[in-house]
Amino acid sequence: MSPGVETAASTDKLVEPLTRKEIQVLQLAADGHSNASMASRLNLSDSTVRTHLRNINSKLSAHSRAEAVAIARRLAIIP
Numbered sequence: 001m002s003p004g005v006e007t008a009a010s011t012d013k014l015v016e017p018l019t020r021k022e023i024q025v026l027q028l029a030a031d032g033h034s035n036a037s038m039a040s041r042l043n044l045s046d047s048t049v050r051t052h053l054r055n056i057n058s059k060l061s062a063h064s065r066a067e068a069v070a071i072a073r074r075l076a077i078i079p
Contacts, residue, residue: 016059018077025052027078030069 018026021042028038039049053065060075062068072078 014059014075018056018059018072022052022056022059023077025049026056026068026072029053029065030072030078 024042025038028041033041035046035049035053038044039046042049044052053068056068056072057063057065060068060071062071069078
């Protein structure tokens with residue numbers, strides 16, 4: 001990471017907060033659900049779930065679902 005560049009992981013705060021739906025998707029991901037399962041449970045398309053996951057990763061500066069879950073837990077976004 002370049003000097004002066006901060007991420008949610010390094011500052012323990014978010015530049016942009018997660019939406020309610022993004023938090024729901026993140027909680028289901030933390031519980032081990034697949035994209036298809038999340039889509040079914042939330043009455044969304046697979047594409048919309050993927051978009052939420054991409055936005056979550058961007059907002060948390062995460063590179064994977066597992067990293068996003070770990071960051072969210074540390075920030076107390078999800079239990």
